[in-house]
Amino acid sequence: MTEQTTTPDTIGAADAPKWSRYKYPESLYKHGTLLLILLFLGYSLHFLNVDIGLLIGALGRFAGVVSDRYYPPDLEYVLDWGYLASILDTLQMSFLGGFAGVCLAIPLAWFSAWNVSPNRRVLFPLGRLGVISCRAIHETIWTILFVSVLGFGMLAGVSALTMFCIGFAGKLFADEIEAIDMGPVEAMRAAGASSFQVFLFAVVPQVRVAFTGIAIYTWDVAFRAATVVGFFGGGGMGWYLKRNVQQLENLRVAAIILSIIVMVLIAEFLSGWLRAAVNRAK
Amino acid sequence: MTAIDVSPAALAQQGDLRRKRFLKMGLIWALVLVFIGWCVQGTIIEDTDWSRIGGRNGILASVGRYFSLDLGLLPELVIPTLETFMMACVGTVLGCFFSLPVAWLGAANVTPSKAILYPVGRFLMVLSRSVHEIVWALIFVSAVGLGALPGILAIAMRSVGFISKITAEAIENIDAKPVEAIRAVGGNQFQVMYYGILPQIYPVVLATVIFEWDINIRRSAVMGLVGAGGLGLLFFRQMNSFNYSGVSMVIVAILLLILLGEVISHYLRKAVI
Numbered sequence: 362m363t364e365q366t367t368t369p370d371t372i373g374a375a376d377a378p379k380w381s382r383y384k385y386p387e388s389l390y391k392h393g394t395l396l397l398i399l400l401f402l403g404y405s406l407h408f409l410n411v412d413i414g415l416l417i418g419a420l421g422r423f424a425g426v427v428s429d430r431y432y433p434p435d436l437e438y439v440l441d442w443g444y445l446a447s448i449l450d451t452l453q454m455s456f457l458g459g460f461a462g463v464c465l466a467i468p469l470a471w472f473s474a475w476n477v478s479p480n481r482r483v484l485f486p487l488g489r490l491g492v493i494s495c496r497a498i499h500e501t502i503w504t505i506l507f508v509s510v511l512g513f514g515m516l517a518g519v520s521a522l523t524m525f526c527i528g529f530a531g532k533l534f535a536d537e538i539e540a541i542d543m544g545p546v547e548a549m550r551a552a553g554a555s556s557f558q559v560f561l562f563a564v565v566p567q568v569r570v571a572f573t574g575i576a577i578y579t580w581d582v583a584f585r586a587a588t589v590v591g592f593f594g595g596g597g598m599g600w601y602l603k604r605n606v607q608q609l610e611n612l613r614v615a616a617i618i619l620s621i622i623v624m625v626l627i628a629e630f631l632s633g634w635l636r637a638a639v640n641r642a643k
Numbered sequence: 644m645t646a647i648d649v650s651p652a653a654l655a656q657q658g659d660l661r662r663k664r665f666l667k668m669g670l671i672w673a674l675v676l677v678f679i680g681w682c683v684q685g686t687i688i689e690d691t692d693w694s695r696i697g698g699r700n701g702i703l704a705s706v707g708r709y710f711s712l713d714l715g716l717l718p719e720l721v722i723p724t725l726e727t728f729m730m731a732c733v734g735t736v737l738g739c740f741f742s743l744p745v746a747w748l749g750a751a752n753v754t755p756s757k758a759i760l761y762p763v764g765r766f767l768m769v770l771s772r773s774v775h776e777i778v779w780a781l782i783f784v785s786a787v788g789l790g791a792l793p794g795i796l797a798i799a800m801r802s803v804g805f806i807s808k809i810t811a812e813a814i815e816n817i818d819a820k821p822v823e824a825i826r827a828v829g830g831n832q833f834q835v836m837y838y839g840i841l842p843q844i845y846p847v848v849l850a851t852v853i854f855e856w857d858i859n860i861r862r863s864a865v866m867g868l869v870g871a872g873g874l875g876l877l878f879f880r881q882m883n884s885f886n887y888s889g890v891s892m893v894i895v896a897i898l899l900l901i902l903l904g905e906v907i908s909h910y911l912r913k914a915v916i
Contacts, residue, residue: 405729409791419787426786453682497901499865510705512695515686589775625773
């Protein structure tokens with residue numbers, strides 16, 4: 362780039378000073394913020410005791426570890442019947458958790474959408490709080506909590522996935538409801554409909570297709586989460602992962618991770634195809 | 644508005660269509676319900692140890708243990724909370740660095756080789772998103788040892804997929820004219836990117852990064868469960884020593900931290916867009 366002293370913006374302005382790359386307050390704020398962020402990051406690395414040399418060489422080490430210890434994956438192990446059954450368990454868990462989560466998320470989303478919320482004083486904050494707290498706590502923490510209450514097994518996993526899906530789908534649903542066309546809602550309100558009737562006949566027809574798409578996507582995400590809830594006692598593939606990690610059976614761990622990747626890819630492909638089909642059928 | 648055809652033939656056809664659609668929806672719902680019944684049978688009824696749960700009182704008793712706060716844990720909470728926050732920040736920034744080349748490879752209009760490197764970029768995006776953060780953390784703990792570093796790397800690897808996917812889509816949707824103008828005046832590949840592409844995708848990418856940072860705080864709060872420090876480690880210790888009120892204290896700390904993150908990201912996004 363060549364040196365430039367004027368830009369088209371400043372040609373018309375007679376009283377404008379000579380063009381400068383830096384403008385007094387804006388540039389100061391911008392670069393100051395950048396500097397502060399960099400300082401904070403540097404201090405964080407220091408505070409967290411991160412070895413910079415290790416950080417720079419981390420990807421190389423990662424490749425080294427993978428090729429030394431995790432290769433070749435023990436594929437026979439993942440083709441065993443016990444493991445294949447656990448894949449089926451994982452699928453069932455994700456499906457149930459996703460379904461229950463979506464069913465519970467719909468009323469919560471209705472409460473927490475500002476434009477059609479049935480009661481803005483009480484139900485709106487309650488719905489918001491429900492969705493936010495389900496979202497805020499990670500699915501693994503939900504799993505640990507449910508395992509401590511319900512014991513090991515898939516019931517705990519399904520409950521944890523349900524909470525996770527409420528948080529995930531609830532927010533997307535509420536966003537979707539808040540973006541609807543308010544015309545039908547106002548018309549129904551003017552005709553004296555109750556807020557439930559408004560929801561059923563003015564909101565649902567507008568968001569039906571979007572909700573179906575979101576529900577399918579929720580299942581996809583729930584499946585990803587379901588692959589690890591077993592790690593903390595929730596049943597499914599994660600349980601095999603934990604056992605082999607603790608026994609340092611690295612080749613089996615590699616095979617399990619590979620199988621997770623393959624299953625997630627299949628789930629993603631399936632959900633993409635289903636969502637396209639739903640969009641076509643609307 | 645178009646005129647509505649109300650001749651008997653058209654009405655009959657409409658009714659037919661409606662009946663067909665009703666049947667189809669009914670079939671889909673019936674299939675879904677049968678599938679759910681099968682899942683409930685397999686996972687909940689057969690797999691659960693009902694005697695271990697011990698009825699309603701047993702559940703109420705075990706839930707009730709969590710309804711108290713161990714305020715004595717307060718001084719121990721400060722440093723792990725800071726660690727969690729910093730791990731999320733550093734991990735997000737590192738994730739941005741990793742996702743730059745991936746987005747470059749995976750955007751159809753700027754990729755250096757469409758036959759080989761484009762699929763590689765796409766595959767890296769999918770790989771990063773399909774492996775759960777806990778699994779990434781396990782791999783990195785075995786590669787670089789315990790501490791905050793594996794947590795940072797796991798968060799970074801997990802963020803790459805989302806950030807680079809949105810970035811690649813933004814690159815594919817840019818206005819091609821500035822790029823051509825810079826090429827026409829003799830700009831090289833780097834100048835095309837820096838002056839032609841970057842200013843166009845900048846707001847989208849920044850908003851995505853802020854969104855991802857918000858999610859990464861949640862993720863970094865559980866990194867400790869597999870040995871990567873932060874609040875997760877404290878949670879794990881309290882859980883293993885059966886200090887249930889301490890567990891709820893840690894959860895409250897996580898909630899507050901995430902609420903803070905949500906507020907900050909809300910204002911940051913407003914400032915950016």
